[in-house]
Amino acid sequence: KAGVTQTPRYLIKTRGQQVTLSCSPISGHRSVSWYQQTPGQGLQFLFEYFSETQRNKGNFPGRFSGRQFSNSRSEMNVSTLELGDSALYLCASSRRERATEAFFGQGTRLTVV
Amino acid sequence: GDSVTQMEGPVTLSEEAFLTINCTYTATGYPSLFWYVQYPGEGLQLLLKATKADDKGSNKGFEATYRKETTSFHLEKGSVQVSDSAVYFCALSVPTANNLFFGTGTRLTVIP
Numbered sequence: 600k601a602g603v604t605q606t607p608r609y610l611i612k613t614r615g616q617q618v619t620l621s622c623s624p625i626s627g628h629r630s631v632s633w634y635q636q637t638p639g640q641g642l643q644f645l646f647e648y649f650s651e652t653q654r655n656k657g658n659f660p661g662r663f664s665g666r667q668f669s670n671s672r673s674e675m676n677v678s679t680l681e682l683g684d685s686a687l688y689l690c691a692s693s694r695r696e697r698a699t700e701a702f703f704g705q706g707t708r709l710t711v712v
Numbered sequence: 713g714d715s716v717t718q719m720e721g722p723v724t725l726s727e728e729a730f731l732t733i734n735c736t737y738t739a740t741g742y743p744s745l746f747w748y749v750q751y752p753g754e755g756l757q758l759l760l761k762a763t764k765a766d767d768k769g770s771n772k773g774f775e776a777t778y779r780k781e782t783t784s785f786h787l788e789k790g791s792v793q794v795s796d797s798a799v800y801f802c803a804l805s806v807p808t809a810n811n812l813f814f815g816t817g818t819r820l821t822v823i824p
Contacts, residue, residue, distance in 0.1 A: 632811055642801065644811040655810035689755055701812060703755040
C-alpha cells in the first residue's frame with residue numbers, strides 16, 4: 600500500500616513568487632492535513648481538509664491556502680512568498696476526520712531566496 | 713489550551729544506554745497521545761500511541777505509558793542503538809480539534 604506522496608520534494612523560489620505543493624494521501628484516506636516545520640517554530644498546523652471541505656485552519660496569514668479534490672488529493676498554495684516561508688511542508692493523511700492516527704509524507708522542502 | 717511540553721535536547725547517549733525523553737501535556741477532555749520520529753531528510757513516522765489512561769504504547773523496543781494523574785507520556789527504551797539517532801516528537805490530539813499538537817522535538821544522537 601503506497602504511503603503519503605508529496606511533490607515536489609524540493610523547491611527554490613524567489614521572494615514575491617507563488618508556489619503550489621501537492622499531496623496524495625494513502626488510498627482510502629479522506630482527511631489531509633498540512634503542517635509547516637521550521638527550526639524556530641517547530642511543527643505548526645496549517646489546515647485540514649475532509650471531503651473537499653476545510654475543517655480547521657491554523658494561525659497563518661491568508662497567503663496560505665489549500666484545497667482538496669474529489670479523489671482526496673490536496674494542494675496548498677502560498678502566494679507572495681517571503682523569506683520566512685522557507686520551511687519543510689508536511690502533509691498527513693487519516694482515514695477519517697479527527698482520526699487518532701495520522702500518516703505523514705516525506706515533505707516538500709521550500710527555500711525562498 | 714491544548715499543548716505539549718517536551719524535554720529539550722539534544723540528547724547524546726552511548727550505544728546500549730537507557731533512554732528517557734520526558735513529555736507532559738495540557739489538554740481539554742481526553743486526548744490521544746503519540747510519539748513520532750523523524751529521521752534526517754524524512755517526514756514523521758508514527759512510533760507509538762496510546763488512546764486512554766494507563767495504556768502503554770510500544771514499538772521497536774520503545775515504550776510510553778499514558779499517565780493521566782501526572783499528565784505525562786514519557787518515552788523510554790532500555791538499550792538504544794546508533795540507528796535510533798533521530799528527532800522525537802511528542803504529540804496529542806483532542807476530540808474537539810482536527811489537528812495534532814506537537815512538542816518542540818528532542819534530537820537524539822547515539823554514539824557507538
